[in-house]
Amino acid sequence: MSINRTIERAIRFLLLFQHDDGWWADFQLAPGPSNIWVTAYIGWVLAGQDHPQARDAAALAWHWLSAQQSPGWGYNPLTPQDADSTLWALQLAAAVGARGRGDGGTRGWGDSSEAGGEKVIPLNPTWYQTRVEQGYRFLQQHRQPGGGVATYAQDQEIRAFIGASPSVSFQGWCQPHVCVTAAATGIDELTADACEFLRANQSADGCWHSYWWCEDEYATSLAVLGLQKQDHPEDRERIDRAVQWGLTRITDQGWVPSTLYRYGSPFATAWVISLLSTRKQLQVVRDAMERAWQWLKGQQKPNGSWLGSACLRVPPPDWRNPETYNRWKLGRKIEGGISLDQNSLFTTATAIAALSHWKTQIS
Numbered sequence: 001m002s003i004n005r006t007i008e009r010a011i012r013f014l015l016l017f018q019h020d021d022g023w024w025a026d027f028q029l030a031p032g033p034s035n036i037w038v039t040a041y042i043g044w045v046l047a048g049q050d051h052p053q054a055r056d057a058a059a060l061a062w063h064w065l066s067a068q069q070s071p072g073w074g075y076n077p078l079t080p081q082d083a084d085s086t087l088w089a090l091q092l093a094a095a096v097g098a099r100g101r102g103d104g105g106t107r108g109w110g111d112s113s114e115a116g117g118e119k120v121i122p123l124n125p126t127w128y129q130t131r132v133e134q135g136y137r138f139l140q141q142h143r144q145p146g147g148g149v150a151t152y153a154q155d156q157e158i159r160a161f162i163g164a165s166p167s168v169s170f171q172g173w174c175q176p177h178v179c180v181t182a183a184a185t186g187i188d189e190l191t192a193d194a195c196e197f198l199r200a201n202q203s204a205d206g207c208w209h210s211y212w213w214c215e216d217e218y219a220t221s222l223a224v225l226g227l228q229k230q231d232h233p234e235d236r237e238r239i240d241r242a243v244q245w246g247l248t249r250i251t252d253q254g255w256v257p258s259t260l261y262r263y264g265s266p267f268a269t270a271w272v273i274s275l276l277s278t279r280k281q282l283q284v285v286r287d288a289m290e291r292a293w294q295w296l297k298g299q300q301k302p303n304g305s306w307l308g309s310a311c312l313r314v315p316p317p318d319w320r321n322p323e324t325y326n327r328w329k330l331g332r333k334i335e336g337g338i339s340l341d342q343n344s345l346f347t348t349a350t351a352i353a354a355l356s357h358w359k360t361q362i363s
Helices: 003-016 036-047 052-065 083-096 125-140 156-162 178-184 188-199 216-230 233-249 266-279 283-299 345-362
Strands: 026-029 032-034 106-108 119-121 311-314 337-340
Touching (some): 003 036, 003 283, 003 345, 026 311, 036 083, 036 345, 052 083, 178 188, 188 216, 266 283
Antiparallel strands (some): 106 119, 311 337
16 A cells, blocks of 8 residues: 555545644543644644645634634633643644635535535634734743753642642643644744753653653654754754664564563554654665554554554653653553543544655655
């Protein structure tokens, strides 16, 4: 099966599960599934595809997000707003142009047998721009000295939301997070400062450690893509070290193990493909990407999805280094728990992004 066909099937899976209003939902924490954060991320992936229906779905997602919460965005409508959800929403806004199509309406894709055919969304360019500006101001409050970005700038709202006592420290949740900062490199106004933080926080083995994810592949790939965007000569050695780390993660069979999927995680494997794409001129890298692509292609389900293997973890709010926490429980919906994307939407979107990187390598 060609890579174009593999991506097409995955896109159609995501389109099938988009709500008529424009949102997707995945994961399951105590406040319920995420629809705001997940929609921002999936919409951002689809906006980058050379696929008219995918781009329309992304525009519809942004239209829906623009009416949710304010000034930033959160995990879902019940939760306090946070920097991570907000930066993905802003990246989606940038990807779709924020002001929409400018032609008086845009289509939200839907199969005519399921969604009643073509839907035209009234555009409000002024409101879109207002929401973007609000989001940027909110995000600025989460920038920390040194360039890092904290998920929560203050603990009051999130403390009240989870019902934590005044004696509980939130030093873990209110510190700058590598995985959030790595994602923030996609925001042009934050890229330079975020990269300074990342330069100071690369681990000895070449990776960057995630806070909210079991997989370091997430933070490492986003960090490298951000550093590559800066194109500073001083970063070449850092990127090379990260790529070497990525090469050690891929087995001879092409899969990358993770905490829960020791014999192959589609989510982790996809992120390594994106990581390696930054050094695709090297034969050893191209060989590894070929193995990973072949494995990932073989793991695609008949409906176009991949096994939901994105391991979202929620450390206790006072825990600064989740690597030292040893009481994780799969399925727990509160602190100390690990949650999977049970609807496979987040992993499938990640695979689409990775295969798009691979497509540029072979085209």
